[in-house]
Amino acid sequence: MKRNQTTIASEVSISGKGLHTGCAVSIKLQPAPANHGIIFQRIDLPDNPTVKAHILNVADTSRSTNLKENDVPVKTVEHLLAALAGMSIDNLLVLIDAEEVPILDGSAAPFITMIKEAGIKELPELREYISVDEVVKFEKPDIGIELILVPAEKFTMSVMVDYGTSVLSSQFASMKKIEEFEENIASCRTFVFLHELQYLIKHNLVKGGELDNAIVFVDKKPNPEVLEELGAFFNKKEIQINENGTLNNVKLQCYNEPACHKLLDLLGDLYLLGKPIKGEIIAKKPGHFANTEFVKLIYECLEK
Numbered sequence: 001m002k003r004n005q006t007t008i009a010s011e012v013s014i015s016g017k018g019l020h021t022g023c024a025v026s027i028k029l030q031p032a033p034a035n036h037g038i039i040f041q042r043i044d045l046p047d048n049p050t051v052k053a054h055i056l057n058v059a060d061t062s063r064s065t066n067l068k069e070n071d072v073p074v075k076t077v078e079h080l081l082a083a084l085a086g087m088s089i090d091n092l093l094v095l096i097d098a099e100e101v102p103i104l105d106g107s108a109a110p111f112i113t114m115i116k117e118a119g120i121k122e123l124p125e126l127r128e129y130i131s132v133d134e135v136v137k138f139e140k141p142d143i144g145i146e147l148i149l150v151p152a153e154k155f156t157m158s159v160m161v162d163y164g165t166s167v168l169s170s171q172f173a174s175m176k177k178i179e180e181f182e183e184n185i186a187s188c189r190t191f192v193f194l195h196e197l198q199y200l201i202k203h204n205l206v207k208g209g210e211l212d213n214a215i216v217f218v219d220k221k222p223n224p225e226v227l228e229e230l231g232a233f234f235n236k237k238e239i240q241i242n243e244n245g246t247l248n249n250v251k252l253q254c255y256n257e258p259a260c261h262k263l264l265d266l267l268g269d270l271y272l273l274g275k276p277i278k279g280e281i282i283a284k285k286p287g288h289f290a291n292t293e294f295v296k297l298i299y300e301c302l303e304k
Contacts, residue, residue: 007031007034008118012114020100026102027080027102028095029093030094039092042097043095049070056299059073077101080094080101108185127275131279134151135148144284148280149281154280155178155278157175159260165193166219166245167246173262181267189215190214197216215252216247230247266283266286269288269295272292
């Protein structure tokens with residue numbers, strides 16, 4: 001069935017902090033015309049330069065998906081892009097007054113709320129979809145990473161993760177149609193292991209982190225001093241370890257929330273193709289580097 005392109009019906013904004021920069025940031029979503037795509041505009045810089053959300057503009061994926069165009073960066077775009085993909089928003093101008101999209105609660109849910117508040121507007125032009133004639137695969141067998149796009153008329157996603165620890169081992173998440181994203185996937189938050197969090201804090205790499213915007217898994221029981229240091233860093237008291245091996249800052253929304261969040265991240269990274277996909281996505285141990293390398297392969301197939 002043919003569908004028309006969309007944008008939002010009215011302007012809407014939100015403010016927060018960048019996860020890695022710690023900077024206060026506001027973003028404003030504005031309607032855009034057909035065939036515009038998703039474009040960020042840095043209104044804090046001279047001449048208000050723009051950065052298109054496109055795979056060719058991916059600059060770094062070390063801790064998030066970061067874009068750069070003409071030396072202008074926009075960082076940590078994946079949760080917003082996942083929300084736009086999940087709500088089938090084709091065209092949007094994102095005004096941003098700092099270099100990093102706010103982390104908010106660590107999920108795509110706040111952006112979904114923004115989109116629903118703004119309303120969705122259908123445009124006259126038909127939506128274009130990306131499809132391939134043959135299987136596209138990215139893999140790194142030595143570490144068990146495999147991402148596959150199988151030709152199909154419908155869009156589905158399946159994600160498998162396995163961190164090989166007692167607190168977070170094998171998990172599976174799936175989405176049989178994009179309409180499931182809002183209810184089943186969007187609110188699933190980012191996560192980190194305690195030893196990773198300690199490293200990030202020590203190296204000043206998580207300046208905007210708060211204990212209510214991430215799930216923290218504890219794979220090795222820390223000394224009491226470590227929990228005290230975390231409490232001091234986050235200005236929180238009585239940080240403890242739950243029976244399920246997570247810190248008591250947040251509760252899991254579902255047993256497979258980490259796998260669901262990996263699906264969320266992958267959906268956002270896939271939207272760097274600029275158009276929705278028709279096909280079956282199967283991913284084992286996805287992450288931003290693997291995701292974007294996979295998207296590059298898909299893009300190269302389309303350019304042949």
